[in-house]
Amino acid sequence: MPSEGLALNLKYRGENDEYTAYSYLDIGRLCDSLGKYHESLEFFTKSSNIFYNLFGEDSHQTGLTYNAIGMIHHRVGNFAEAEEKFNKSSRIIKKILGEDNRLTAESYACLGRLYKDQGKCPESLECLNKFLQIMTN
Numbered sequence: 098m099p100s101e102g103l104a105l106n107l108k109y110r111g112e113n114d115e116y117t118a119y120s121y122l123d124i125g126r127l128c129d130s131l132g133k134y135h136e137s138l139e140f141f142t143k144s145s146n147i148f149y150n151l152f153g154e155d156s157h158q159t160g161l162t163y164n165a166i167g168m169i170h171h172r173v174g175n176f177a178e179a180e181e182k183f184n185k186s187s188r189i190i191k192k193i194l195g196e197d198n199r200l201t202a203e204s205y206a207c208l209g210r211l212y213k214d215q216g217k218c219p220e221s222l223e224c225l226n227k228f229l230q231i232m233t234n
Contacts (some may be wrong), residue, residue, distance in 0.1 A: 118147035118158070125165060134169050141165045160189030164204060171211050183208045202231035 125140030145162035152158055167182030187204035194200055209224035 113147055113150055115147075115151060115158075118144045118151070121147070122162065122165065129165075129169060129172075134173050138166065138169045141169065154185075155189055155192060157190070157193050160186045160193065161200075163189070164207060167207060167211075171207075171214070176211060176215055179211055180208070183211060197231055197234060199232070202228045205231070 121140045121144035125137045125144060128134070128137035128140060141162055145159060145166060148156060148158040148162055163182045164186035167179045167186060170176070170179035170182060183204065187201070187208065190198070190200050190204050205224045205228040209221045209228060212218075212221035212224060
């Protein structure tokens, strides 16, 4: 499912380029919306690896790709892997953007939904309350 944009980025910018990573991320989102979770995970992982190589683990871009990977694992029932990625993403986003940022709130919401689906109601409630607290301030 690679796009023409990805092909151009690979041709002119190469594999280890920020724009190539964003192309992989966009294709991963498209695959996710089509229910092609295995393909989506592959594209998100490629994007994550490039961002990690370019900016390190503690970058906004790497944190967002960890969250995307966590969402796919959550959708297919790999809860332990989803929790690991959501927690990594949350730690990075909070470190970079602070506790009162919309993306931090979204990371709490992802964890809250995951915990709900696992039957971990107290943890879910804690995360979702943090989400609401940030979003209403």
